[in-house]
Amino acid sequence: MPSESPRNRLAERLLDWYDRHARDLPWRVSPAARAAGTVADPYRVWLSEVMLQQTTVAAVKPFFERFVNKWPDVAALAAADEADVMGAWAGLGYYSRARNLHACAKTVADDFAGRFPGSAARLRDLPGIGDYTSAAIAAIAFDEAVPVVDGNVERVTTRLLAIETPLPKAKVAIRAALAAILPVGRPGDFAQAMMDLGATVCTPRKPACVLCPWRPDCRAASEGRQESFPVKPKKSAKPQRRGAAFVAVRPSDGAIWLRRRPPSGLLGGMSEPPSTGWSSRADGETGASAAPFPAAWQAMGTAAHGFTHFDLVLEVWCADVPDVPPGTQGRWVLPAELGGAALPTLMRKVVDAALTRRPSPSARGSGGAVPRSG
DNA sequence: CAAACGTGGAA
DNA sequence: TTTCCAAGTTT
Numbered sequence: 001m002p003s004e005s006p007r008n009r010l011a012e013r014l015l016d017w018y019d020r021h022a023r024d025l026p027w028r029v030s031p032a033a034r035a036a037g038t039v040a041d042p043y044r045v046w047l048s049e050v051m052l053q054q055t056t057v058a059a060v061k062p063f064f065e066r067f068v069n070k071w072p073d074v075a076a077l078a079a080a081d082e083a084d085v086m087g088a089w090a091g092l093g094y095y096s097r098a099r100n101l102h103a104c105a106k107t108v109a110d111d112f113a114g115r116f117p118g119s120a121a122r123l124r125d126l127p128g129i130g131d132y133t134s135a136a137i138a139a140i141a142f143d144e145a146v147p148v149v150d151g152n153v154e155r156v157t158t159r160l161l162a163i164e165t166p167l168p169k170a171k172v173a174i175r176a177a178l179a180a181i182l183p184v185g186r187p188g189d190f191a192q193a194m195m196d197l198g199a200t201v202c203t204p205r206k207p208a209c210v211l212c213p214w215r216p217d218c219r220a221a222s223e224g225r226q227e228s229f230p231v232k233p234k235k236s237a238k239p240q241r242r243g244a245a246f247v248a249v250r251p252s253d254g255a256i257w258l259r260r261r262p263p264s265g266l267l268g269g270m271s272e273p274p275s276t277g278w279s280s281r282a283d284g285e286t287g288a289s290a291a292p293f294p295a296a297w298q299a300m301g302t303a304a305h306g307f308t309h310f311d312l313v314l315e316v317w318c319a320d321v322p323d324v325p326p327g328t329q330g331r332w333v334l335p336a337e338l339g340g341a342a343l344p345t346l347m348r349k350v351v352d353a354a355l356t357r358r359p360s361p362s363a364r365g366s367g368g369a370v371p372r373s374g
Numbered sequence: 375c376a377a378a379c380g381t382g383g384a385a
Numbered sequence: 386t387t388t389c390c391a392a393g394t395t396t
Contacts (some may be wrong), residue, residue, distance in 0.1 A: 052392040059382065059391085093380030096395075130394045150392045195392060204390075205385075235389085266379070308379055345381060
């Protein structure tokens with residue numbers, strides 16, 4: 001695919017760089033394999049892209065391996081119980097992704113005969129697939145020549161052209177610029193090359209401009225202002241909230257009483273020990289008197305957790321509870337089953353605090369940390 | 375359009 | 386310790 005036009009030299013230089021420096025990732029077809037005719041599996045591309053939304057490669061890798069081992073294709077995932085999918089996602093965060101992932105799998109399996117739509121426009125209609133993910137799947141799995149704009153691409157492009165417009169308004173200019181650079185030949189590799197460049201060279205802090213194939217063309221670097229892009233709005237301070245969580249332990253077998261959170265909202269659809277609301281007031285619903293049912297509650301210290309938009313400190317209370325608590329919804333979960341019980345990280349901290357700090361279980365055996373799902 | 379929505383690692 | 390933020394989507 002020769003291209004003599006000057007503007008395409010940018011794409012050619014980036015692709016040459018990618019051919020030599022592409023990261024080796026579990027969901028990726030290497031540029032060499034791709035050149036030899038290997039095609040990407042849309043299922044794996046989709047799964048990885050959803051997992052990678054606002055999430056680091058390092059965090060995603062073990063989850064990706066676990067998912068593809070357990071559910072090798074979209075039909076298998078569609079046939080899974082939603083609770084199992086939520087359980088396997090526990091710890092990855094942004095749990096609406098897991099619910100949308102399952103819904104999307106069912107749509108693809110039921111309405112599209114198990115095959116992902118082959119264009120960005122139609123992928124965009126599926127749950128959990130937005131502007132970025134639809135373009136990424138279309139480019140990587142179907143070689144559609146669409147601009148793929150993620151955080152890496154925003155950074156690389158705003159630096160290349162010294163775009164002063166703050167995000168997210170700058171996205172229009174970024175997309176336009178990218179469309180002009182985009183090669184017709186290797187859109188999938190180009191998209192991944194942009195992201196690799198942003199992740200390994202054109203990093204948020206201390207970019208390695210000396211290693212960059214676009215160094216001679218970069219307006220920000222030529223002015224020594226590479227770390228001034230992209231321009232972003234300031235973030236407001238995170239408020240503090242408090243609450244209390246109550247870990248009921250059944251003495252006979254060490255099972256813990258868990259309930260399911262509402263399907264949408266914070267930690268939607270995930271499991272938890274019963275807890276109070278999380279008040280922004282320092283004197284909010286705390287103390288043993290806030291418990292959902294009476295028991296000999298003992299203080300187990302606190303569990304602290306930082307969410308995107310607020311910090312939380314939860315008091316942890318623990319008690320032996322022999323029978324189903326009256327007037328409550330939930331289920332007993334054995335210690336060995338806690339790993340697959342869809343406990344988000346915050347709740348894992350709560351349960352860990354209770355089980356590790358509570359008085360020695362003497363003759364009944366149980367307790368210990370919550371195992372990771374797997 | 376702004377806000378909600380998790381987590382863990384790096385500086 | 387605190388702040389930033391990583392392959393965004395939904396409402």
